[in-house]
Amino acid sequence: MCSVQETSLDLNVNIKPATKDCIKCKTTKATVLIRHSTYCKKCFQHVFVGKFRKNVEKSRISSNSTKLNGCGEKVMIGFSGGPSSRTMLQLINEYNETHPHETSKKCAYSEIIVCHIDESVLFNYDSTSSTFSQESTILQVEKIVQKYNYPFIGLYLQDIFNPDVTKSGCYSNVLELAVDDAKILQLEEGSVVAPTEKLLHLLNNVSKSTAKEDFIWYLKLCYLIFTARKNGCKRLFLGDCSSRLSIKIISQTSKGRGFSLPLETSGEIDWFEDVIITRPMKDMLSKEIGIYNQLNGLESIYVPSMTSMMHPKASIERLTEDKEFPSTVSTIARTGAKLTPSDSIVKENRCVENNKIWQDRITVMTIPSLHKSEECNGQQSSSNKTTSRYDNCNTINDESTTNVEFMDLLCYACRVNMLYVNVINQRIILPPYVAEGVEEQKNNNRKQMKKQIENYLLCDDEEL
Amino acid sequence: MVRHCVICNKERAAVKRPKTGQKVCRECFYYVFETEIHNTIIDNKLFKKNDKVAIAASGGKDSTVLAHVMKLLNERYQYGLEMFLLSIDEGITGYRDDSLETVKRNQQQYELPLKIVSYSELYGWSMDQIVKEVGLKNNCTFCGVFRRQALDRGAVMLDVDHIVTGHNADDIAETVLMNILRGDIARLQRCTEICTTGDGCVRRSKPFKYTYEKEIVMYAYFKKLDYFSTECIYSPNAYRGHARTFLKDLEVIRPSAIIDIIHSGEAFEVKKEVKLPTQGVCKRCGYMSSNELCKACVLLEGLNRGLPKKVHGDMPRDTAIIPHFNRIQVSKGNYDDSNKPIEESKSNNKIDQG
Numbered sequence: 001m002c003s004v005q006e007t008s009l010d011l012n013v014n015i016k017p018a019t020k021d022c023i024k025c026k027t028t029k030a031t032v033l034i035r036h037s038t039y040c041k042k043c044f045q046h047v048f049v050g051k052f053r054k055n056v057e058k059s060r061i062s063s064n065s066t067k068l069n070g071c072g073e074k075v076m077i078g079f080s081g082g083p084s085s086r087t088m089l090q091l092i093n094e095y096n097e098t099h100p101h102e103t104s105k106k107c108a109y110s111e112i113i114v115c116h117i118d119e120s121v122l123f124n125y126d127s128t129s130s131t132f133s134q135e136s137t138i139l140q141v142e143k144i145v146q147k148y149n150y151p152f153i154g155l156y157l158q159d160i161f162n163p164d165v166t167k168s169g170c171y172s173n174v175l176e177l178a179v180d181d182a183k184i185l186q187l188e189e190g191s192v193v194a195p196t197e198k199l200l201h202l203l204n205n206v207s208k209s210t211a212k213e214d215f216i217w218y219l220k221l222c223y224l225i226f227t228a229r230k231n232g233c234k235r236l237f238l239g240d241c242s243s244r245l246s247i248k249i250i251s252q253t254s255k256g257r258g259f260s261l262p263l264e265t266s267g268e269i270d271w272f273e274d275v276i277i278t279r280p281m282k283d284m285l286s287k288e289i290g291i292y293n294q295l296n297g298l299e300s301i302y303v304p305s306m307t308s309m310m311h312p313k314a315s316i317e318r319l320t321e322d323k324e325f326p327s328t329v330s331t332i333a334r335t336g337a338k339l340t341p342s343d344s345i346v347k348e349n350r351c352v353e354n355n356k357i358w359q360d361r362i363t364v365m366t367i368p369s370l371h372k373s374e375e376c377n378g379q380q381s382s383s384n385k386t387t388s389r390y391d392n393c394n395t396i397n398d399e400s401t402t403n404v405e406f407m408d409l410l411c412y413a414c415r416v417n418m419l420y421v422n423v424i425n426q427r428i429i430l431p432p433y434v435a436e437g438v439e440e441q442k443n444n445n446r447k448q449m450k451k452q453i454e455n456y457l458l459c460d461d462e463e464l
Numbered sequence: 465m466v467r468h469c470v471i472c473n474k475e476r477a478a479v480k481r482p483k484t485g486q487k488v489c490r491e492c493f494y495y496v497f498e499t500e501i502h503n504t505i506i507d508n509k510l511f512k513k514n515d516k517v518a519i520a521a522s523g524g525k526d527s528t529v530l531a532h533v534m535k536l537l538n539e540r541y542q543y544g545l546e547m548f549l550l551s552i553d554e555g556i557t558g559y560r561d562d563s564l565e566t567v568k569r570n571q572q573q574y575e576l577p578l579k580i581v582s583y584s585e586l587y588g589w590s591m592d593q594i595v596k597e598v599g600l601k602n603n604c605t606f607c608g609v610f611r612r613q614a615l616d617r618g619a620v621m622l623d624v625d626h627i628v629t630g631h632n633a634d635d636i637a638e639t640v641l642m643n644i645l646r647g648d649i650a651r652l653q654r655c656t657e658i659c660t661t662g663d664g665c666v667r668r669s670k671p672f673k674y675t676y677e678k679e680i681v682m683y684a685y686f687k688k689l690d691y692f693s694t695e696c697i698y699s700p701n702a703y704r705g706h707a708r709t710f711l712k713d714l715e716v717i718r719p720s721a722i723i724d725i726i727h728s729g730e731a732f733e734v735k736k737e738v739k740l741p742t743q744g745v746c747k748r749c750g751y752m753s754s755n756e757l758c759k760a761c762v763l764l765e766g767l768n769r770g771l772p773k774k775v776h777g778d779m780p781r782d783t784a785i786i787p788h789f790n791r792i793q794v795s796k797g798n799y800d801d802s803n804k805p806i807e808e809s810k811s812n813n814k815i816d817q818g
Contacts, residue, residue, distance in 0.1 A: 210718050253644060254714050254721050258728025319713055331647040412727055416720055 034288055035330075041295060048284065048292050052091045055280040059235075059268050060108060072110040076233040077150075078224050079114045081141045081301035084281050085239030087289050089114065090298055091280070092237065093148050109235075115153040115227050116141045117220055121196055122157070122203070123304065140301045153227060157216070160223050160431045161195035164230070198429050205428055209318075211420040213305070214255065214413075221264075222433060228275045235276045240265075243286040245279070246332035251319075256413040265333075285329060471496070478686075482678040485719055490686055497683055501671050502537050508658050510669050511543055516624040518550040518666075520615055521570065521578075523563035526630030528570060528691035529680050530672060534628065535574050549574075550618045550627065552611050553582035555590025556697060563692040570690065581618040583610055587764055595698055597767060603698050606767075609759045613751055619666040631670040634677040634711060637722045640729035641707045650740050650754075656729035665752055676722060 022030045022040035024047065030038030039047065077092060079085045096108050118138045138154035145152045199219075206212040228236045240248070245265050252261045263269050267282045281289070293300060421428055450457070467477045467487055475489030481496070488496070504510075511517065519534055521527040531549060538545050551567045554560050564580065571578040584590040587610060595603045619627050636656060643652040654660070659669040672680065684691055714721040734740065745751065746758035753759070 208718065249644065250641070253640065253728040254725055255718075256720070256724030256727045258731030261728065261732070319710075319717060332644060334647055413724065416718075416724060419720075 032291055034285070044288075045292065045295065048288055049091060049094070051283045052088075052280050053095060055267055055282065056092070056095055056108075056278075059276075059278045059280070072108055073234040074111040074113070074232055075109045075235040075237060076113045076115050076224075076228040076231065077237045078239065079116050079141060079145065080239070080303050081116065081137055081144065082239070082303050083289050083293050083298075083300045084241040084244065084284075084286065086144070086298050086300040087284075087292055088237060088239040088281050089145070089148065090296070093150075112150045113153060113231055113233060114145045114148070114150045115155065115224060116145075117155045117157055117223055119157050119216070119220070119303070121199060122216065137301060137303060144299065144301075153231070155223060155227065156195075157219060157223070158195040158199040160219050160433070161198050161429075163432055198431075202428055202430065205422040206417075206420055207422055208420045210255070211417040214417050218414075219431070225275050225277075226433065233275065235278055238277060238279050239281050240279045241281045241284045241286050241289055242333045243329050245282055246329045249332055256416055259412070282333070479682060482682075482715075482719060483676050483723070493679075493682070493686070497675070497679055498533060498537060498540075500674060501533055502541060504658070504674055505537070505543075505671055508669070510628075510659060510671065511545055511626065513544040514546070515544075515626050516546045516548070516622070517626045517628060518548045518579075518615075518619050518622055518624040519576070520627055520629045521549040521551050521567045522630075523551070523566035523570070523692040524630070525681055525684050525689075525691045525693060526632055526672065526677075528566070528689050529684050530628060530630040531570055531574055531576065532687065532689055533683075534671070535576070547576050548622050548624060549576050549578040550615065550622060550624075551578065551580045552614045552618065553580050553584075554607055554611065555583050555592050557592055559694060559697045560591075562694070566690060566692040573690065579618055579622050581614050581621070583614065586610075586614055586617060587760075589764075589767055591698070594767065597770075600698060606763055607698075609763055613749075613758075613760045615668075616666055616751070625667060627666055627668045628671055629668065630672055632672040632675050632677045632680055633722045633726060634708075636670070636673055636729070637725040638704060638707045638711055640725050641711065642704060645707065649734055649738060652729070652732060653734055653740070656726055674723065674726070 020030045020038045022028050022043050023037050024039060024043035028040035028042070030040055032039045032041065032044045034044070077085070077089055079089055092109075092112065096112065116138060118136050120136050136156075138156075142152055142154060203212055203215065206215055224236060224238075249261065249265055252258075252264060257264075266279070268276065268278050270276045292298070469475045469477045469489035469492050470486050471488050471492040475491060477487035478490045479493055480487050481493065517534070519527065519531050521531060534545075534547060537543065538547065549567060549571055551564060553564060567578065567580075570576075582590070584593075591603070591607055594606050598606065615627055615629075639655045640652065643649075643655055656673075658673050659667060661667050683689075711722065711725075714725075718724075741754040743752055743754055744756075746753040746761055747756050748761045749758060751758045751760065755762075757765075
């Protein structure tokens with residue numbers, strides 16, 4: 001899902017001194033300059049494809065060692081249409097057709113599905129006529145994918161609100177956020193709020209583009225994972241290239257996502273248990289990708305992001321993209337590659353549980369003595385007020401999850417994001433998969449509580 | 465319309481807190497500012513009762529506010545600490561001599577004993593001399609490396625258990641970013657630790673770890689604290705400056721970014737298979753080092769040999785031993801200072817008692 005646009009696909013890169021030989025074959029004149037190394041076309045392509053194969057091989061070996069050598073996995077390619085995922089699609093195709101290291105004619109992957117999520121809903125939606133000023137990208141993408149004869153799934157981002165985008169596949173409740181609580185709501189059949197409206201309503205009430213971009217990205221990622229799962233794909237290929245990853249490392253760090261950073265930047269991660277995410281493009285610079293695509297005539301489509309063409313200070317993501325750091329992309333990418341998710345993370349859908357007291361202790365927002373007489377207990381309960389906006393007391397009734405409980409289920413950075421969600425006059429609806437996650441977590445807590453007191457329960461009713 | 469403080473709801477709001485965006489009155493600002501530092505100290509168990517603590521004082525805003533707040537919290541919450549001011553004189557004319565005057569005034573205002581350790585006395589080189597030798601390019605490396613050790617040496621002279629420094633949240637967030645950009649994974653792990661301890665080194669901590677630079681300035685401004693605010697005359701560190709501008713931009717976009725970065729930094733966990741340099745001790749002076757010789761000894765050797773340009777790399781084995789460091793012996797995890805004539809002979813080394 002690389003959205004970095006290669007602006008200069010110039011093959012006639014200025015090489016100093018004027019002519020130089022390819023550093024690999026040493027016989028042909030070099031035409032490509034990649035980070036102080038000069039290559040001829042042939043060697044460049046060889047090296048480029050080699051890097052890709054190395055990553056793919058590695059991931060195959062590691063997964064085959066765990067389960068007995070099957071006849072290849074079913075995989076899904078997340079295809080944005082951008083240059084990087086375009087290259088990835090081509091290379092995976094080549095890799096699957098010819099497989100040099102095995103004598104048997106087995107394919108590396110038993111089945112390949114290509115999935116694209118259309119985000120045109122985010123741009124200039126005209127609610128009166130229900131039309132988009134920007135055309136859907138699905139048709140363009142489908143045209144590309146048709147060349148490969150792979151099954152294609154075209155999705156719209158707003159459909160994340162559909163009940164089938166959940167673990168159980170038919171969870172239709174949504175999570176509604178309000179000033180003082182977060183409720184799991186049964187959506188009546190009669191209500192004909194289109195998913196588009198819901199999504200736009202949610203995003204329009206996120207006040208900062210940084211948080212908005214974060215929301216969009218996680219909706220997208222979750223949608224991809226759910227789709228892969230639904231189609232029985234064991235592996236999801238994402239086309240993040242190293243330029244993209246280094247941007248992500250910096251911006252994620254800046255957003256407080258240190259815990260989950262390895263999940264989103266490493267070459268291979270099995271965090272989502274049944275769907276392994278692989279990033280085979282992680283060692284390629286966007287420049288290399290641009291050159292490769294040009295040499296091989298691979299066309300890509302332009303996928304704008306929300307802050308494309310905006311001021312650099314529009315969002316953290318945008319600022320990081322804009323910044324030219326005095327260190328190379330690969331340094332950052334390598335640093336990121338050395339990190340691993342901490343063992344202490346409690347497994348949860350997309351947010352990790354960590355020390356919640358932490359934030360409240362170092363950012364004192366209320367004077368405890370004004371709310372509660374005893375400071376210690378006051379800390380616990382007044383820390384509930386994650387911001388002064390939630391200042392109204394929490395009315396706890398059976399059906400609702402308090403906002404505080406909901407916040408507890410989020411990771412640190414998502415909690416920061418939630419601060420930018422405007423809930424004062426609005427009721428914000430989060431997609432069903434979030435509601436499902438919350439309910440599941442609640443049930444887990446009940447189960448754990450029950451386990452602790454198990455021996456003392458007299459009747460064994462299954463009521464949770 | 466008068467805007468009331470969102471915390472007490474009584475007083476008129478005077479500031480918008482950079483950290484949270486809340487509009488608060490002065491008194492509430494003081495309260496939350498001080499309490500956050502108190503919480504940091506308590507949660508991280510920085511001090512024990514009756515600890516002797518040296519406050520690293522440069523005369524700048526951070527250390528001035530640190531001295532003020534430490535003294536205040538020590539009295540308010542009865543930490544029972546015995547506190548000292550410790551200053552390093554790098555020997556930079558037109559900068560440090562002026563800021564040391566501020567420290568001397570602080571000493572009187574806060575009634576804390578002051579100790580000044582100078583580079584020329586420790587290393588035989590003042591920064592002015594070093595700059596004359598190496599030029600303005602690498603001089604910050606010398607200054608930084610030497611200061612770290614000088615603080616430790618000063619702490620040993622004062623016989624304290626602990627040094628507190630005025631590093632604030634902005635500084636730490638910058639360091640996290642810098643270490644990512646440089647790919648320095650070992651430092652990336654260490655840089656968010658609030659308290660560092662090493663063999664033979666005095667405990668060192670940063671009570672301002674979660675305190676925004678802007679709030680420190682705000683606090684100093686409202687309390688009318690006396691501090692020195694001039695940039696060092698020998699060019700600011702270019703690389704850090706880069707991270708600094710980026711961080712300031714981030715802060716504009718999202719005020720919590722600084723804390724967010726520190727949080728990320730704390731959460732980073734390095735893969736088990738990644739090799740990290742092991743921390744040992746310098747073979748010459750006994751200071752902690754990941755190489756055979758510590759950086760200070762390498763730099764000093766270069767200076768004394770007239771090879772100042774050679775900042776990196778190990779020194780040959782046959783190098784003459786620098787007389788000063790020869791006297792430092794490590795004993796019982798602490799420097800043995802019993803037989804050091806230098807300290808007693810120099811007049812400015814004595815502890816000025818008020």
